[in-house]
Amino acid sequence: xxxxxxxxxxxxxxxxxxxxxxxxxxxxxxxxxxxxxxxxxxxxxxxxxxxxxxxxxxxxxxxxxxxxxxxxxxxxxxxxxxxxxxxxxxxxxxxxxxxxxxxxxxxxxxxxxxxxxxxxxxxxxxxxxxxxxxxxxxxxxxxxxxxxxxxxxxxxxxxxxxxxxxxxxxxxxxxxxxxxxxxxxxxxxxxxxxxxxxxxxxxxxxxxxxxxxxxxxxxxxxxxxxxxxxxxxxxxxxxxxxxxxxxxxxxxxxxxxxxxxxxxxxxxxxxxxxxxxxxxxxxx
Amino acid sequence: xxxxxxxxxxxxxxxxxxxxxxxxxxxxxxxxxxxxxxxxxxxxxxxxxxxxxxxxxxxxxxxxxxxxxxxxxxxxxxxxxxxxxxxxxxxxxxxxxxxxxxxxxxxxxxxxxxxxxxxxxxxxxxxxxxxxxxxx
Numbered sequence: 001x002x003x004x005x006x007x008x009x010x011x012x013x014x015x016x017x018x019x020x021x022x023x024x025x026x027x028x029x030x031x032x033x034x035x036x037x038x039x040x041x042x043x044x045x046x047x048x049x050x051x052x053x054x055x056x057x058x059x060x061x062x063x064x065x066x067x068x069x070x071x072x073x074x075x076x077x078x079x080x081x082x083x084x085x086x087x088x089x090x091x092x093x094x095x096x097x098x099x100x101x102x103x104x105x106x107x108x109x110x111x112x113x114x115x116x117x118x119x120x121x122x123x124x125x126x127x128x129x130x131x132x133x134x135x136x137x138x139x140x141x142x143x144x145x146x147x148x149x150x151x152x153x154x155x156x157x158x159x160x161x162x163x164x165x166x167x168x169x170x171x172x173x174x175x176x177x178x179x180x181x182x183x184x185x186x187x188x189x190x191x192x193x194x195x196x197x198x199x200x201x202x203x204x205x206x207x208x209x210x211x212x213x214x215x216x217x218x219x220x221x222x223x224x225x226x227x228x229x230x231x232x233x234x235x236x237x238x239x240x241x242x243x244x245x246x247x248x249x250x251x252x253x254x255x256x257x258x259x260x261x262x263x264x265x266x267x268x269x270x271x272x273x274x275x276x277x278x279x280x281x282x283x284x
Numbered sequence: 285x286x287x288x289x290x291x292x293x294x295x296x297x298x299x300x301x302x303x304x305x306x307x308x309x310x311x312x313x314x315x316x317x318x319x320x321x322x323x324x325x326x327x328x329x330x331x332x333x334x335x336x337x338x339x340x341x342x343x344x345x346x347x348x349x350x351x352x353x354x355x356x357x358x359x360x361x362x363x364x365x366x367x368x369x370x371x372x373x374x375x376x377x378x379x380x381x382x383x384x385x386x387x388x389x390x391x392x393x394x395x396x397x398x399x400x401x402x403x404x405x406x407x408x409x410x411x412x413x414x415x416x417x418x419x420x
Binding site for chain 1: 297298299300302303305306307309310313
């Protein structure tokens with residue numbers, strides 16, 4: 001009788017007793033806007049909230065997520081090993097060294113993106129959703145097959161955008177390609193409040209006046225990100241850091257908590273500016 | 285010091301430029317994303333114009349062009365003949381007009397370029413509505 005039930009129902013529903021996690025792709029179109037960093041930090045923050053999380057590096061041929069997490073020396077098997085049935089999923093899942101409940105499925109480094117078969121990718125994500133609360137898929141740059149495969153198994157999308165003309169344009173394009181199915185939410189990365197204040201950088205409002213997406217949060221252009229990436233320790237491990245805390249706020253919003261989107265601290269006037277504004281006032 | 289302060293305050297931010305460029309580029313992108321919309325527009329343009337003049341449907345060109353601050357629609361619709369009002373509508377080709385491609389584009393090239401957002405440029409015939417529209 002149990003069998004009959006599972007045949008009649010969809011594969012998702014057949015896993016009824018198990019969990020059905022959320023499969024979220026992080027994408028942007030443009031490269032270098034911080035997809036991988038965001039994936040690592042958001043995954044860390046979600047895991048620290050007590051959720052079980054698996055991160056899939058879908059950037060086949062350009063494996064990077066392992067570096068950001070500091071797991072590069074532990075990779076024995078990768079995504080394509082699993083998709084091509086050489087190893088089991090459990091063999092290929094690498095436990096994070098900092099956070100419990102966080103796992104990585106690394107990309108194949110010496111293979112190419114078109115070697116991934118879309119249906120197999122979909123099946124893999126579906127099976128991961130039965131085991132994890134969150135499946136975060138780090139999408140490669142571009143909108144070709146690598147993008148399509150990364151997106152294939154996902155149900156939701158987070159688009160990462162920097163306040164630059166080219167990045168906004170690419171996100172706009174990607175959102176057009178995603179359509180309505182993924183209900184994309186926006187993370188604005190690398191904002192520099194000081195530059196925004198001076199009118200030298202697009203503001204959060206400028207960006208989202210164009211994209212018009214639900215805003216998950218804004219991450220500052222934080223030098224510590226470079227340091228933590230050098231070390232392979234996501235900044236989200238350090239909640240006392242404002243940017244680390246911002247990732248936690250984004251994770252909370254993603255999980256449905258009613259908290260405002262994190263914003264970088266407002267630009268403080270520098271000493272020169274304060275002097276300058278005094279001088280300016282006297283002059284005018 | 286003055287120089288420094290000038291640099292600090294005198295500069296007009298470049299984010300306004302970024303915004304403007306972004307607005308324009310996205311407008312073009314979105315048009316490119318919807319070729320079926322352009323086709324539809326072309327059909328409708330031809331339909332309207334065909335009420336007044338007979339056009340060469342084979343050689344219609346509709347393009348969008350960036351013109352410094354605006355996006356312009358450029359339609360090149362060759363006119364084969366002018367339909368007479370209260371006339372025997374179709375096949376009798378009106379004698380005077382030879383099938384000269386009235387290039388709207390060329391006609392307005394050396395023009396004034398007012399910064400309207402979308403301009404339709406086409407040769408306008410005397411717009412006397414006529415019943416029959418020279419069926420295809």
